[in-house]
Amino acid sequence: MRLVPEFLEHSAARLPDKVALVSQKRRVTYREIDERANRLAHHLRAAGVSRGDRVALYADNGVDLVVALWSALKADGVFIVVNPLTRAEKLGYILRDSGATALVTEALHAREWRAAVAQAPALRAVVVTGAVRPELLEGVPGAASLEAAEAAQPSTRPFRRSLAVDLACVIYTSGSTGEPKGVMLTHQNMEFASWSITTLLSNTEDDVILGAIPLAFNYGLYQLLMAFRLGARLVLERSFAFPVQVLRLMAEEGVTGFPGVPTMYAMLAELKNVTLPDLSSVRYITNTAAALQPGHIEALERLFPRAGIWSMYGLTECKRCSYLPAQDLHRKPGSVGFAIPGTELWIVDEHGQRAAPGVVGELVVRGPHIMKGYLNKPELTARFLRPGPLPNELVFYTGDYCRVDEEGYLYFVSRMDEVIKSRGEKVPPAEVEAALARIEGVKEVAVIGVADPILGQAIKAFLVMNDDAKGRYTEKDITTRVSAFLESYMVPKFVVFLDEFPKTAMGKTLKKELK
Numbered sequence: 001m002r003l004v005p006e007f008l009e010h011s012a013a014r015l016p017d018k019v020a021l022v023s024q025k026r027r028v029t030y031r032e033i034d035e036r037a038n039r040l041a042h043h044l045r046a047a048g049v050s051r052g053d054r055v056a057l058y059a060d061n062g063v064d065l066v067v068a069l070w071s072a073l074k075a076d077g078v079f080i081v082v083n084p085l086t087r088a089e090k091l092g093y094i095l096r097d098s099g100a101t102a103l104v105t106e107a108l109h110a111r112e113w114r115a116a117v118a119q120a121p122a123l124r125a126v127v128v129t130g131a132v133r134p135e136l137l138e139g140v141p142g143a144a145s146l147e148a149a150e151a152a153q154p155s156t157r158p159f160r161r162s163l164a165v166d167l168a169c170v171i172y173t174s175g176s177t178g179e180p181k182g183v184m185l186t187h188q189n190m191e192f193a194s195w196s197i198t199t200l201l202s203n204t205e206d207d208v209i210l211g212a213i214p215l216a217f218n219y220g221l222y223q224l225l226m227a228f229r230l231g232a233r234l235v236l237e238r239s240f241a242f243p244v245q246v247l248r249l250m251a252e253e254g255v256t257g258f259p260g261v262p263t264m265y266a267m268l269a270e271l272k273n274v275t276l277p278d279l280s281s282v283r284y285i286t287n288t289a290a291a292l293q294p295g296h297i298e299a300l301e302r303l304f305p306r307a308g309i310w311s312m313y314g315l316t317e318c319k320r321c322s323y324l325p326a327q328d329l330h331r332k333p334g335s336v337g338f339a340i341p342g343t344e345l346w347i348v349d350e351h352g353q354r355a356a357p358g359v360v361g362e363l364v365v366r367g368p369h370i371m372k373g374y375l376n377k378p379e380l381t382a383r384f385l386r387p388g389p390l391p392n393e394l395v396f397y398t399g400d401y402c403r404v405d406e407e408g409y410l411y412f413v414s415r416m417d418e419v420i421k422s423r424g425e426k427v428p429p430a431e432v433e434a435a436l437a438r439i440e441g442v443k444e445v446a447v448i449g450v451a452d453p454i455l456g457q458a459i460k461a462f463l464v465m466n467d468d469a470k471g472r473y474t475e476k477d478i479t480t481r482v483s484a485f486l487e488s489y490m491v492p493k494f495v496v497f498l499d500e501f502p503k504t505a506m507g508k509t510l511k512k513e514l515k
Contacts, residue, residue, distance in 0.1 A: 078170055257285075
């Protein structure tokens with residue numbers, strides 16, 4: 001059983017001069033990343049980071065973020081990658097909830113992280129990348145530039161104390177409560193999941209994998225882990241905002257693996273009258289977050305004629321649950337296939353009994369990739385992790401409604417909570433509602449998801465205003481104000497003003513009637 005930092009170290013020992021990472025026109029070898037990560041790990045150790053301490057990483061996709069991630073592991077720490085779109089208030093919550101002792105971040109995001117650092121008394125070290133002005137570090141405990149931190153330390157590998165059962169990562173994910181929860185993953189969880197997925201995709205060191213999804217999300221994170229596990233190359237992009245540009249880069253680099261989400265594929269489907277490069281090097285495409293629409297599939301088959309399209313399904317708590325083999329894409333439309341290698345899935349009915357084919361019930365997942373639990377949330381952990389078939393074994397009750405057909409193919413039906421999937425990301429209505437409620441004059445608010453051909457689901461907000469605030473705001477006014485509190489993908493696309501909400505006798509808003 002390998003520890004996660006050994007993915008990098010084994011590849012660096014075997015393929016030291018191979019380009020491991022291409023990002024923002026930089027080409028970096030395995031040796032360079034390994035040595036830089038060693039230097040930063042020594043700095044973190046010297047700053048007081050001990051075995052099991054949390055190291056938060058708040059930066060855009062790029063070489064420095066990758067180095068910081070491996071350095072946290074090499075220092076026996078537990079890394080937490082935070083979406084760089086996260087605002088100061090939420091970042092501060094994550095730093096406090098995790099008890100983070102170190103933060104690696106970018107000068108570009110100083111406005112947010114400086115405000116968050118003031119709310120995180122456990123921090124002992126802050127390392128800043130990019131154009132670092134002296135005044136940026138003033139008043140920040142243990143602050144240093146990344147350049148200075150690396151320059152003062154040796155490139156030798158730090159002594160390691162971690163075990164496979166220790167935590168390697170905490171991924172914060174939003175839930176229906178609106179409060180972010182930290183999913184705790186061990187080295188064993190991540191080692192197994194990366195083995196299982198690379199096995200079913202037949203990945204090798206010759207693969208070139210596109211990483212256009214933020215490393216803050218497990219789908220993006222695992223592209224890095226899988227590539228470095230095998231000694232493959234990762235082409236890391238900050239976004240897919242300019243799809244033609246990304247496609248040209250894919251052709252230049254000979255990308256063989258294209259992981260994406262329906263929002264990205266919808267953008268490709270809309271490309272018209274554009275001369276595109278030869279993309280025949282792509283041998284597989286993976287999809288998760290939401291089902292592929294027929295138009296998306298048609299566009300992908302046209303643009304990537306040699307690629308197999310794999311529909312997948314998963315949750316942060318167990319990385320990946322299932323996959324639909326490429327050859328079944330048209331035979332089993334809408335299915336997400338079978339359990340990934342080394343795992344087991346089944347459906348339970350409302351009585352907790354295994355359901356027959358065709359019966360909709362809650363999906364249960366069993367395997368070595370199941371999380372250790374939710375950080376600082378024992379009651380929530382006990383709700384989702386329950387006794388399994390073997391003594392002292394826990395299995396994951398996902399909170400998702402699914403069914404299987406007579407051949408054993410799995411179909412996702414719906415979330416048991418109200419989480420909205422927009423742009424391939426989970427948006428909790430409660431978090432959006434809380435932000436809208438902060439606007440002066442808002443009396444009541446309700447948020448739902450509505451079908452959208454590009455976003456999967458668009459966020460639609462309904463507002464009841466106080467009498468003195470009626471007519472004061474336009475839809476644009478509301479979205480502008482709420483954007484100060486929310487990541488861009490959480491800002492409602494639609495805003496509707498109502499005089500009152502439909503409610504139950506108990507006063508609960510009937511969101512189904514709003515739809």
